[in-house]
Amino acid sequence: MAKSSRRYLDLRGLKYWFKRDIPASVRIHFGGKSAYLVNLETGDIRAAMVRRDELKRETDKLFQDARAGRFSAANVDSIQALAEAWAREAEEARRDPHGWTAKITGRNPAHVEDHETASPSDFIAEEAERIERSHGEEGRDRFLNLVQGRVDVGHHVDAYMREARLAANTKRERKSLILRFADWAKLQGKSLPEINRALAGRYFSEVIAPLHPQTAKKHIGSVKLYWDFLIARGHVAGANPWEGQRLPDRGRRVERGDEKDERAFTEAEIKTLLYSPYPPRMQGRFKQQLHDVMRIAALTGMRVGEIVTLWVEECPFADDGTGYFDIRQGKTAAAARRVPMHSDLLEIVKRRSKGKGPQDWLFDELADERDPGDVFGKRFRQYRLKLEVDDVQPGKRRSLVNFHSFRRWFVTQAERAGVPESTISSVVGHEEGRRSITFGTYSEGPAWQQMRACVDAVNIPGRA
Structure with missing residues (x-):
C-alpha cells in the first residue's frame, strides 16, 4: 500500500489515530494545540481510511471557519460535525451500496456482490461507543439522534x-x-x-x-x-414504543362453518380429498402442503388459521414420543388450548420441524402471506372443486362443504366413538359444550388422558 494512502494516520499500538497539524494561524482557536488528534478505535486500515477521509473534511471546515472568525474553541461542536459526516456516509451507502463498499474496502465496485455490501451502521455504532467514553451517554445519544435524523426505520x-x-x-x-x-x-x-x-x-x-x-x-x-x-445498540433512546400494544378483543366472529346447513365431509369425500391423484392443472408445489394441512385438520378438528400459523415451538414432543399442538390464542377464550397430537400426525410435524428454529413456521411457505389462512383456504377450494367435492343447493350461495367440514367431520367421528360432548368441546375449542353450571363453573376441564383418548378415537378411513 502506498505510503501516501496513510496520510494523517498514526498507528499507536493496535489502534490507528487521526493526526493532522493545526495551521499556526488558527492554533489560538484550539487552545494553542499544534495537532488535531482523534483515536479511530480500529486496527483495520480500510476502516481507518474511511474515518480519516471524513475527519479530513471535518477539519477542513473547522480550519476554514477559524480563519473566518466564525467560532472559538469553546463552541466547536465536534459531535455535530461527526454526526453530519456519518449521516452523509449513511446516505451514500443507501444510494450506492456497491460503490460505498468498494470505497471502504478498496475494491472495484464491479466486483462487489450483493451479499458483500457493507453497512455504515457498524461504523456508526463504533463511533457512538467512542463518543460515550469521551462525552458520556448524553453525548452518545445526541450523536445518534443527529445521525439518525436522516436514517430510515429500516x-x-x-x-x-x-x-x-x-x-x-x-x-x-x-x-x-x-x-x-x-x-x-x-x-x-x-x-x-x-x-x-x-x-x-x-x-x-x-x-x-x-x-x-x-x-x-x-x-x-x-x-x-x-x-x-x-x-x-444505542441506535434509539427511551422505552420501546411497541411494549404493551395489545390486540383488541373482537369478540366471537361467525365462521364460515357456523351456518346451519353446512355439513361434515362424508367418508367418500374424505377419501377423495386424501387419496385422489393430484389435479394436473394445480401447481405441484402445493401438493404436500394441502395433504399435510388436511390431515392435521381431520385428526384434530383445528381451524385452518390455527394450523397454518403454527410455530415449531407450538408443536412440542414429550419424552415418551407423544406431542401436542399449543394453540395460544384464538377467536374465543376457549380457543386457547392444547390439542393432543394424533399418532398419524407425528411424521408430518417432525418432517416440517426439521432444521427449523422455535419460532419458525411449521408451514413456512405461508409465512410471507398477509393472511395465510385465507390464502390456504382459496387454495383448498380450488383443489376441492377440481376433485368435484362440492355440494351447492338451490337458493344457497355457498357450497355446504368447505375446509371447515374437516372440523365437523372430526366432531362427528368423536361423538360416534362415544366421547362426551364436554371433552370434544375442550379439544376443538368450543365454549358451547361447557356452558352448564356444572361444567362451566365447577369443573376445571377433562383430564389430559381424556383429551388424548378423544383424538385417538378418530381415524382417517383407509383407501379401500
Whole structure:
C-alpha cells in the first residue's frame, strides 16, 4: 500500500489515530494545540481510511471557519460535525451500496456482490461507543439522534438480521414485517428517531390489528424485537414504543362453518380429498402442503388459521414420543388450548420441524402471506372443486362443504366413538359444550388422558 494512502494516520499500538497539524494561524482557536488528534478505535486500515477521509473534511471546515472568525474553541461542536459526516456516509451507502463498499474496502465496485455490501451502521455504532467514553451517554445519544435524523426505520435491519440467531425462513419473515413498517413510516415522512408510542400505536391500529390474530402476533413481535435491538445498540433512546400494544378483543366472529346447513365431509369425500391423484392443472408445489394441512385438520378438528400459523415451538414432543399442538390464542377464550397430537400426525410435524428454529413456521411457505389462512383456504377450494367435492343447493350461495367440514367431520367421528360432548368441546375449542353450571363453573376441564383418548378415537378411513 502506498505510503501516501496513510496520510494523517498514526498507528499507536493496535489502534490507528487521526493526526493532522493545526495551521499556526488558527492554533489560538484550539487552545494553542499544534495537532488535531482523534483515536479511530480500529486496527483495520480500510476502516481507518474511511474515518480519516471524513475527519479530513471535518477539519477542513473547522480550519476554514477559524480563519473566518466564525467560532472559538469553546463552541466547536465536534459531535455535530461527526454526526453530519456519518449521516452523509449513511446516505451514500443507501444510494450506492456497491460503490460505498468498494470505497471502504478498496475494491472495484464491479466486483462487489450483493451479499458483500457493507453497512455504515457498524461504523456508526463504533463511533457512538467512542463518543460515550469521551462525552458520556448524553453525548452518545445526541450523536445518534443527529445521525439518525436522516436514517430510515429500516436502516439497521441488516445489522439486526446478522446478529439474530434465527433460521433462514424466520429471518426472511421477520425482515419482511419490519420493512413493512419501515415503508409505512417513510410514507408518513418519519425517520427512525421520530417513531414514538403515538406513531407505533397508530400503525398498530391501522395495519396490525385488522390482521388474523396469529399473523398480528408475529408482526408485533417482529417490530418489538427489532426495537429491543435498536435500544440495546444505542441506535434509539427511551422505552420501546411497541411494549404493551395489545390486540383488541373482537369478540366471537361467525365462521364460515357456523351456518346451519353446512355439513361434515362424508367418508367418500374424505377419501377423495386424501387419496385422489393430484389435479394436473394445480401447481405441484402445493401438493404436500394441502395433504399435510388436511390431515392435521381431520385428526384434530383445528381451524385452518390455527394450523397454518403454527410455530415449531407450538408443536412440542414429550419424552415418551407423544406431542401436542399449543394453540395460544384464538377467536374465543376457549380457543386457547392444547390439542393432543394424533399418532398419524407425528411424521408430518417432525418432517416440517426439521432444521427449523422455535419460532419458525411449521408451514413456512405461508409465512410471507398477509393472511395465510385465507390464502390456504382459496387454495383448498380450488383443489376441492377440481376433485368435484362440492355440494351447492338451490337458493344457497355457498357450497355446504368447505375446509371447515374437516372440523365437523372430526366432531362427528368423536361423538360416534362415544366421547362426551364436554371433552370434544375442550379439544376443538368450543365454549358451547361447557356452558352448564356444572361444567362451566365447577369443573376445571377433562383430564389430559381424556383429551388424548378423544383424538385417538378418530381415524382417517383407509383407501379401500
